[in-house]
Amino acid sequence: FxxxxxxxxxxxxxxxxxxxxxxxxxxxxxxxxxxxxxxxxxxxxxxxxxxxxxxxxxxxxxxxxxxxxxxxxxxxxxxxxGQVNFSQYIYRLANSIFMASSTHYGHIQLNYDLVPVSLNLETAVPCGLLLNELITNAIKHAFPNRRVGEILISLKQLPDSLELATSELAITPAQTRPPKPRYELKIRDDGIGLPSNFAIENLQSLGLKVAYDLALQLRGTLDLKTQGGTEFRLVFSELTYSKRL
Ligand SMILES: Nc1ncnc2c1ncn2[C@@H]1O[C@H](COP(=O)(O)OP(=O)(O)OP(=O)(O)O)[C@@H](O)[C@H]1O
Ligand SMILES: [Mg+2]
Incomplete structure (x- = not known):
């Protein structure tokens, strides 16, 4: 040898x-x-x-x-x-949407509260498209007639849920892998809020339907809060990579 x-x-x-x-x-x-x-x-x-x-x-x-x-x-x-620096991506994406929109005359403030998170392409693409819809909506609909306000985008890692860990353990006792980190992504604006008759089932438009479909694709949950504006909250985990060929 x-x-x-x-x-x-x-x-x-x-x-x-x-x-x-x-x-x-x-x-x-x-x-x-x-x-x-x-x-x-x-x-x-x-x-x-x-x-x-x-x-x-x-x-x-x-x-x-x-x-x-x-x-x-x-x-x-x-x-x-293989990994997207997701916090950096959010920052660049939101800025690019903001700059491209015709309404940014200084009446809307864009703020961030992001922890560093890296995600695979599988997860980052649907998340990015979902963000695109929600940020575009906030810019387009929340602040008509140059109403002054703020859009806040936040990304957090949620603490491990003990419940999830034990239930996973119960199904596969041999598995000792810790539960996957869960993330919370919020897009909040303090604008005029959704129309009072708003119902996701009755939407004729594409944007929010796409957003809910993307949340489903991510196996996440997307909830809506409507106090003092509009807040969408997506909770998700990284999807596992699946081979395509
Ligand atoms: N952040 C928001 N503030 C106030 N109203 C909103 C907000 N987001 C959505 N809306 C309302 O909900 C409606 C549906 O949004 P959706 O994104 O589905 O459609 P759209 O933005 O009108 O069109 P598109 O299909 O191009 O996205 C909007 O037309 C608007 O009236
Ligand atoms: Mg829209």
């Missing part, structure tokens, strides 16, 4: 790992670029259209695609390629 063979094999492995990391970054970069192109196409279409309703639908699509592009950008900038 020759020790230098082993050294060489190890070096080759290291190199191959580095190559793959570069490749993965490149892939995220390209996905981001492609999504940006799609988003720009929506934007161009929106500009060329007179009908205000159609225009705003195209602008919404532009924003949705941009939110996904931003995830891939956050990924290729991160040192751990």
């Amino acid at each position: 020759d020790i230098s063979d082993r050294k060489q094999a190890e070096a080759r492995l290291q190199q191959s790992l580095r190559d793959k990391e570069v490749l993965l970054k490149e892939v995220h970069h390209r996905v981001k670029n492609n999504l940006q192109v799609i988003s720009a196409l929506f934007s161009l279409q929106a500009e060329s259209i007179q009908d205000l309703k159609v225009k705003s639908v195209l602008q919404d699509s532009e924003n949705r695609v941009r939110s996904m592009a931003l995830i891939h950008e956050t990924l290729y900038r991160s040192t751990n390629l």
Whole structure:
């Protein structure tokens, strides 16, 4: 057995790992670029259209695609390629929606209260799209006629629930894995609040329906509070990665 063979094999492995990391970054970069192109196409279409309703639908699509592009950008900038720095993503996403909206004349304050959390792509994408809907809504609907107010986005890790731990233990006694951390994401505004006849079942619009579907996809819960404005609270855990091929 020759020790230098082993050294060489190890070096080759290291190199191959580095190559793959570069490749993965490149892939995220390209996905981001492609999504940006799609988003720009929506934007161009929106500009060329007179009908205000159609225009705003195209602008919404532009924003949705941009939110996904931003995830891939956050990924290729991160040192751990599988994990999105989610707090940083929230910050950048909210700012980008805010800047893109035509109503930010200084009457709305955007505030954050975020703990550092990193999430896999599986979880970050639906969370990001959900955030996109709720932030867009707050900016679009909560502060009409330049009403002054604040949007607060907060992300917390919830303390481990003892109940959950014991019930999990009861089902699979052999399992000693601790329960997965649960997170609480809140989007709160102190605006005019939802219409008094608001009922999620009767919605004709797409945005909030999408938000509830995304919460379901995350196997999370999305509740609504309507005192002194509107507050959506999503509780979720990281989804486990499932192979697609
Ligand atoms: N933060 C909010 N403050 C006040 N009203 C809100 C808020 N969020 C939603 N609404 C109301 O709830 C309605 C439904 O929201 P939803 O996102 O489903 O539709 P939309 O924003 O009108 O259209 P889109 O499908 O483009 O999202 C809105 O039209 C608005 O009247
Ligand atoms: Mg909406």
